[in-house]
Amino acid sequence: MTSIGLKAGAPAGPSPSRASPSAAESKARAKKNPVFHLLAGGVAGCMEAFTCHPLDTIKVRLQIRGERHGRMAKLHAQTGQPPPPVNSAGFVRTGITIVQKEGFLSLYKGLGAVVAGIVPKQAIRFTSFEAYKRWLADPKTGKTSTGMIFLAGLGAGTTEAVMVVTPMDVIKIRLQAQKHSMSDPMDIPKYRNAAHCVYVMLKEEGPRSLYKGVALTAIRQATNQAANFTVYQTLKAQLQKAQPEAGEMLPAWQTLGMGFLSGACGPLFNNPIDVIKTRIQKSPGEPGQSAMARVRSITQQILRNEGWQAFWKGITPRVLRVAPGQAITFAVYERVYSFLTGLRATTVSDQRESDD
Numbered sequence: 012m013t014s015i016g017l018k019a020g021a022p023a024g025p026s027p028s029r030a031s032p033s034a035a036e037s038k039a040r041a042k043k044n045p046v047f048h049l050l051a052g053g054v055a056g057c058m059e060a061f062t063c064h065p066l067d068t069i070k071v072r073l074q075i076r077g078e079r080h081g082r083m084a085k086l087h088a089q090t091g092q093p094p095p096p097v098n099s100a101g102f103v104r105t106g107i108t109i110v111q112k113e114g115f116l117s118l119y120k121g122l123g124a125v126v127a128g129i130v131p132k133q134a135i136r137f138t139s140f141e142a143y144k145r146w147l148a149d150p151k152t153g154k155t156s157t158g159m160i161f162l163a164g165l166g167a168g169t170t171e172a173v174m175v176v177t178p179m180d181v182i183k184i185r186l187q188a189q190k191h192s193m194s195d196p197m198d199i200p201k202y203r204n205a206a207h208c209v210y211v212m213l214k215e216e217g218p219r220s221l222y223k224g225v226a227l228t229a230i231r232q233a234t235n236q237a238a239n240f241t242v243y244q245t246l247k248a249q250l251q252k253a254q255p256e257a258g259e260m261l262p263a264w265q266t267l268g269m270g271f272l273s274g275a276c277g278p279l280f281n282n283p284i285d286v287i288k289t290r291i292q293k294s295p296g297e298p299g300q301s302a303m304a305r306v307r308s309i310t311q312q313i314l315r316n317e318g319w320q321a322f323w324k325g326i327t328p329r330v331l332r333v334a335p336g337q338a339i340t341f342a343v344y345e346r347v348y349s350f351l352t353g354l355r356a357t358t359v360s361d362q363r364e365s366d367d
Contacts, residue, residue, distance in 0.1 A: 052133030065118035121183035128179035168236030235277030274337025
């Protein structure tokens with residue numbers, strides 16, 4: 012990826028010899044190859060998913076906890092029983108409880124859906140961002156301003172939400188929301204795995220069920236990626252300016268730090284959207300209820316039963332999930348992408364020399 016203030020595909024230095032421009036041109040052409048975005052993004056996404064998925068499972072359990080308590084309180088009231096105690100366990104206690112009652116691998120519920128979607132998601136994210144950035148660049152200078160970087164991030168987030176993230180999230184959340192006890196062999200979860208979840212949802216709810224909460228998902232992803240890419244590209248440009256000897260490839264610890272900071276920005280201000288989205292995607296909606304009516308209904312239920320603080324449930328595991336996840340994604344992506352473009356440029360250059 013090119014940083015703010017830099018021209019896409021521009022050579023890093025002077026090119027006095029005939030061989031140097033050829034190598035630079037080969038590398039520039041390699042950088043436009045969408046296959047490299049797919050490969051680099053896929054490897055980065057898989058590393059991020061395997062590392063951070065347990066935190067996402069804990070986040071989902073925290074976000075749906077209030078809804079479950081409200082349902083049980085209503086049931087107890089109908090039978091004349093006192094309301095059940097409120098579960099106020101934090102994310103660490105929640106994680107320990109999941110492991111104790113359901114086993115360690117339960118923290119990886121829904122991972123199959125994530126891994127199946129992570130390659131196209133990351134490929135679409137980085138490829139669409141680079142495409143939008145080129146389209147929004149100044150036609151005279153070829154440079155992309157900070158404001159246009161923000162818009163490119165909005166576009167990339169919306170694109171990935173519609174094409175991949177929404178159905179992937181719906182399946183993941185359905186699997187993560189399931190509770191079962193290892194001590195009770197009769198306690199069988201409704202969905203066995205990601206493929207079975209898709210089959211049951213299509214059979215019982217229809218294809219549209221996979222796109223529940225698509226508008227909220229698009230808003231969440233758009234704001235996430237707008238903040239993510241803007242902060243990352245700005246920090247990268249400043250660090251490259253302060254360290255001209257580093258060239259395009261900054262030290263790994265700096266890439267990790269930039270990714271962590273940029274990844275933390277989105278969740279800090281769009282968590283209410285994520286809470287409502289999770290509640291919508293967790294269970295089937297009422298027949299005939301429109302999407303906006305359901306958003307209003309869930310929002311009112313949260314405010315009435317749990318208070319405004321509930322909109323920030325899961326913020327700790329979400330930041331701990333997204334921030335290091337983005338750090339891993341950017342660090343791995345930059346390394347793999349640089350390796351692929353460098354390898355391609357070297358191969359083309361060697362072929363030309365052999366032809367000469």
